[in-house]
Amino acid sequence: MPDHVHMKNVLRRYVELFNAGDPAAVADLYADDAVIEDPVGKPPVTGRAAIEEFYTAAMSSGVRLALVGEPRASYADRAAMAFTARLPGLLIEGIEVMTFDEDGRVARMEAFWGPDDFGHPTGE
Template sequence: MAYGKLALEASRRSGEYVSAGDREAWLSLFADDAVVQDPVGVSPLDPSGEGHKGKAAIGAFWDMIIAPGSIDFTIVSSHPAGDECANVVHMVNTMPGDMKVVVDMVVVYTANAEGKIVSLKAYWDYDKVMSQLG
């Protein structure tokens, strides 16, 4: 069965909750065994490259990466298919000291039959983002 519409809805709520700074609502979107890879691959944010697995690790990711700033998360376009939805996203993260980091990315959400996110994969260039921080 295709859960693309469920993934689409979850992806939209994810963006809304990130923009609102609502950690608990955001975490409620994930299955207990979900994996977040943001960005996909090895980076200082994910040294193993295997992602943040489970709600405790995903919550820690929120605390480390999302919570310090104020994020404007804009979905430019959505492409649901199968049990996934790929979103083209423009994000502006206003950090303490009013420093703004702009990230254009593709985020792929996979949902289960209950509409919970089981996988979130964000594709963006870590080095390009770090260059904005000087």
Template structure:
């Protein structure tokens, strides 16, 4: 799980939305941020990451990636979106299927976590 999360960060660094989206199961759910309407399904996930990576978004880990004894892992990181001139402090919690693909991603951040 930790390797998949590192691949997520690396995909953004490489500007490769297909690499990031490819970490997700076809029927995965993305809730970014939690409380926002979810993104679900292959086409929507591909579009979500094409837009995010296409905006020049970069991720920087704030702490080492954390795993669990179950099917979840988390990372605290900073999201920089140069196109919007913002920085977001976030924590993502990802749930994995038995095949190692991400089945759910929950991003925890809110208005107080955004810097202009």
């Protein structure tokens, strides 16, 4: 089982690589058969190729992620982080939970944000 230090480092790295605009590097954090539910309740994205496409599209929107506090681990194979996703004039506040496989890759990512977790920051 991946340890808590590894899991938290992967979550931090995810945010860095996302903001660096590198969809292949973000996809490399995932297992080949990983599943993304972003947001939870919408159709999942499954497998390495679809995941890289998903991040390519997300990054092309210009969205930037910022951690809210540090990632939180657990005593099992899962870790979580709170974040903001910001575009000009739009702020999404979300939480992501990642489940790791034995090799330390992300097997499942679930993003929590719902119909009213959007804001329109003033001054933008």
